[in-house]
Amino acid sequence: MSGSAAGRIVVVGAGLAGIRAVQALRSQGFTGLIVVFEAASELPCDRPPLSKQILSGEWHASEAPGLLSPVELEDLDLDLRLGRAVRSVDLEAGMVTDDRGERTSYGGLLIATGAHANVMSVFDRAGTYPIRDLGDSIRLRSALGRASRVAIIGAGVLGVEVASAARDLDLAVTLIDVSPAPMASSLGLEMGRRIADLVESNGVSLICGSSVERVELAEREAGASLWLSSGQSLQADVIVSAAGASAATGWLDGSGFEVADGVVCDAYSKAAKGVYACGDVARWMHPEFGSMRAQHWSNAAEQGIAAATNLYLELQGLEHERRPYEPVPYFWSDHFGCRLQAVGHPQVADETVAVKEDENGTLLLVYLLEGRPVAAAGYRCARAIARCKALIPRASNLRALLEGLDMDLPSSAGLSHRQHACRKHEATFGFVDRCAAKLLEREQREIRTRISECGDSLRLDRLQIAALRAEQWKGINRDWSPTRLAPTITHPSAMDDHS
Amino acid sequence: MSDAGQASEIVVHYDEGRCAGYGNCELVAPGLFKLDDDTGKAVLLADRVSAEQRKAVEQAVQNCPTEAISIEPANHR
Numbered sequence: 001m002s003g004s005a006a007g008r009i010v011v012v013g014a015g016l017a018g019i020r021a022v023q024a025l026r027s028q029g030f031t032g033l034i035v036v037f038e039a040a041s042e043l044p045c046d047r048p049p050l051s052k053q054i055l056s057g058e059w060h061a062s063e064a065p066g067l068l069s070p071v072e073l074e075d076l077d078l079d080l081r082l083g084r085a086v087r088s089v090d091l092e093a094g095m096v097t098d099d100r101g102e103r104t105s106y107g108g109l110l111i112a113t114g115a116h117a118n119v120m121s122v123f124d125r126a127g128t129y130p131i132r133d134l135g136d137s138i139r140l141r142s143a144l145g146r147a148s149r150v151a152i153i154g155a156g157v158l159g160v161e162v163a164s165a166a167r168d169l170d171l172a173v174t175l176i177d178v179s180p181a182p183m184a185s186s187l188g189l190e191m192g193r194r195i196a197d198l199v200e201s202n203g204v205s206l207i208c209g210s211s212v213e214r215v216e217l218a219e220r221e222a223g224a225s226l227w228l229s230s231g232q233s234l235q236a237d238v239i240v241s242a243a244g245a246s247a248a249t250g251w252l253d254g255s256g257f258e259v260a261d262g263v264v265c266d267a268y269s270k271a272a273k274g275v276y277a278c279g280d281v282a283r284w285m286h287p288e289f290g291s292m293r294a295q296h297w298s299n300a301a302e303q304g305i306a307a308a309t310n311l312y313l314e315l316q317g318l319e320h321e322r323r324p325y326e327p328v329p330y331f332w333s334d335h336f337g338c339r340l341q342a343v344g345h346p347q348v349a350d351e352t353v354a355v356k357e358d359e360n361g362t363l364l365l366v367y368l369l370e371g372r373p374v375a376a377a378g379y380r381c382a383r384a385i386a387r388c389k390a391l392i393p394r395a396s397n398l399r400a401l402l403e404g405l406d407m408d409l410p411s412s413a414g415l416s417h418r419q420h421a422c423r424k425h426e427a428t429f430g431f432v433d434r435c436a437a438k439l440l441e442r443e444q445r446e447i448r449t450r451i452s453e454c455g456d457s458l459r460l461d462r463l464q465i466a467a468l469r470a471e472q473w474k475g476i477n478r479d480w481s482p483t484r485l486a487p488t489i490t491h492p493s494a495m496d497d498h499s
Numbered sequence: 500m501s502d503a504g505q506a507s508e509i510v511v512h513y514d515e516g517r518c519a520g521y522g523n524c525e526l527v528a529p530g531l532f533k534l535d536d537d538t539g540k541a542v543l544l545a546d547r548v549s550a551e552q553r554k555a556v557e558q559a560v561q562n563c564p565t566e567a568i569s570i571e572p573a574n575h576r
Contacts, residue, residue, distance in 0.1 A: 046517075048519070053516070065517065297519070298519075298521070298564055301564050302564070330519075330521060332519050332520055332539065339520060339538060339539030339540070341520055341539055362536075379539075380536050380537050380539070381536060382520050382522065382534040382535065382536050382537075382538070382539040382540075383522065383525075383534045383536055384536075385520075385522075386520075386521065386522025386523075386525065386526070386534055387522075389521075389522075390526075
């Protein structure tokens, strides 16, 4: 079957997801032709070191690890088309057209184009540094070498890692984010506050709850002035844009795919007949937690394998053997000499419990949804986190999870006042977060008004996260109605009056 | 590859720089790898293992998402 289009699989994107997908196809016995299109002129390298070892200078750029050794690449027997981007897909004909106008037919198509770094509209891209590929990392590394003050926009995983590398270079670092704490939108406020402590204790000036409203690049020398929504202003020699990434779906416009912050796929990562998507670009239907898109290294690797496996089964007429993609996500971040690790789905939680915490920086947070563990995150708890990966899908409550970890339930008396307050807050407002993710803009405004009437700044912070998420998710799950939120909002404020 | 089974010992390579701390290696080869709570990375407990343990090592290789583990047959000493 190797000669015909039916036996040919086209993979668009040779990043981690695409490479793991072709490895899975070969290891499962697919002997047909595999055509891989990659817009970059070289095979992408493995990306985690870009914001860690490469940026800090610990590794030279030539040490950036590839995703494949030359021997492995040879063994995969690919028709690798570097420097060639696919421009469109003809679903009916089963054909892609590349940027030279050349058409290639396929029996199966894997979409693995990843994501593009977001650059905020207040910036002229020329004046700021994103980090997405090796070239970005090298350019930023070189710019940091000439700088003394750096401003980092976005305090997610990437922003915090860049802040750490810049502090290693002894630069004055300002880290700015609209959320109330670093990584709060992915790991919640409890973890965010602890990361804030870590970041600040390492000499970073952290400005949360504030966005960048205006940037003025200096005319002659390098550098810029930034004005923030909080009214503050600051000067920086280098501005790093670490404000997230958007799914690279532009090339699919007009090809008949449903695109909503990612290529919309079903639970099997399938986007259309004979077409699957994986990695940062894929928005799939998690069987339990609904529509999601994940941008972790581990998701790219796992979904690459899962989508390729399902595609190959479909091509063999074995659709009934395909499996839904329901990973227990894992991600890690190295910063300030510590390794943060997280498993599961912290974003869906409505409660956070610190089950272990000491003054040496050991921390284990468990995230619950209606009492059921859905995620765990922490520092210096690698073994417990690894076990949580297996335990979380099975544990029906916190006690069961802790039994599996040979740990005791923390007594309520042992919780600090702050933990109590936060648990209550999380329990109350976790739902706002989730619901707001589904809101349309008009409905967001309604909630913002209602919550501001409560006059609670913490809630406004929470809402800022929610509003951001809602923007991300806009247009998805339109069936949710804001009227359901109204009575629930007034209820907790009444409760607070008694506390 | 065909004569790999004849080696009495196998050599395990572990690249700590690539380790992302998944801990799958400890799960499938507990005598060979151990996650270090402090670093969040695995520690290789023995870089040469007997041929009987090949299966466990291969499991560790296959289950490492970051491909930090590899095997080579030991040279005859």
